[in-house]
Amino acid sequence: MTAFIIRRLLWMVPILLGVSVICFALLKQAPGDPVAILVADARQAGQQISVEDRARLREQYGLDRPVYLQYTDWLGQVLQGNFGVSTRTNAPVHELIMSRLPNTLRLMGAALILTFAIALPLGILSAYKQYSRLDYFLTSFNFIGISIPQFWLALMLLYLFGATLGWFPTRGMGSPYAEPGLWNSIVDVFRYYTLPVISVTLVSLAGYMRYQRAAMLEVIRQDYMRTARAKGLSEAVVILKHGWRNALIPILTLLGYILVLLIEGSIVVEVIYSWPGMGDLAVTSLSQRDYPVVMAIVMLSAVGILVGTLISDILYAVVDPRVRYD
Structure with a gap:
């Protein structure tokens, strides 16, 4: 290894x-x-x-x-660790990156956790209830989610829940006028994070759920699943202990692909919601021909994707003992 x-x-x-x-x-x-x-x-x-x-x-x-x-x-x-100076602000590029990177990581981290938390159980449930009404509903949701352009979805959420109903803010990631206190801070974070996180999550949710369903359907047909049922194990133990772990193996290889979708989605969402992150900085810098900043963002994104792919390969070997990298 x-x-x-x-x-x-x-x-x-x-x-x-x-x-x-x-x-x-x-x-x-x-x-x-x-x-x-x-x-x-x-x-x-x-x-x-x-x-x-x-x-x-x-x-x-x-x-x-x-x-x-x-x-x-x-x-x-x-x-030498120097990404140069921004031609737009004359500030060091690494300072601009470090001021925006945490905001993007928060957005992508929340979206990644939400994607796993929703896609994995629903994908398993859809496979277990194959050809049921629930399966047809989730499959239809997957096709719709894959087909809808993300910028359109983000704009519709912004228009409906932000501009029309006024339930959530339409821009930024926090209010400077929020009242002090832990509960008020939690409410403020929830209001500002909800629409951007949902917009980014739906980019990868449909595809990930579809892959999980396909992987689980393949596992359910295996002989060791029938053997586990023959031993008298409950259906929950058979599915979660014997089925889910084996169905998770091919899903781990998609981690790099999910990171690409999240990075792509965060750029669109950050621009639409005026989220002060890397995507918003990239679009602004590109429009201003601020090449040092654009190059730094592209290289940082490439490193993130390559590292994510490496981690997925390592996890593949951890989950499946049969896999050995010589």
């Missing part, structure tokens, strides 16, 4: 290098110029920017150098 983990960690290096090259090249091919945006903002503020000032800004951010040299400069800084 140790050798396998080391090999996987070493394989991450060329993968991350390839991601950085592709992302850097795509950003450089995109229309727009960071200096032109800075000049436009300065003119709107009533400031005059000369040609010399433009040249100085391009030199300051290294935009006057060839693209391959810009990439090697950026890579050299990253290897």
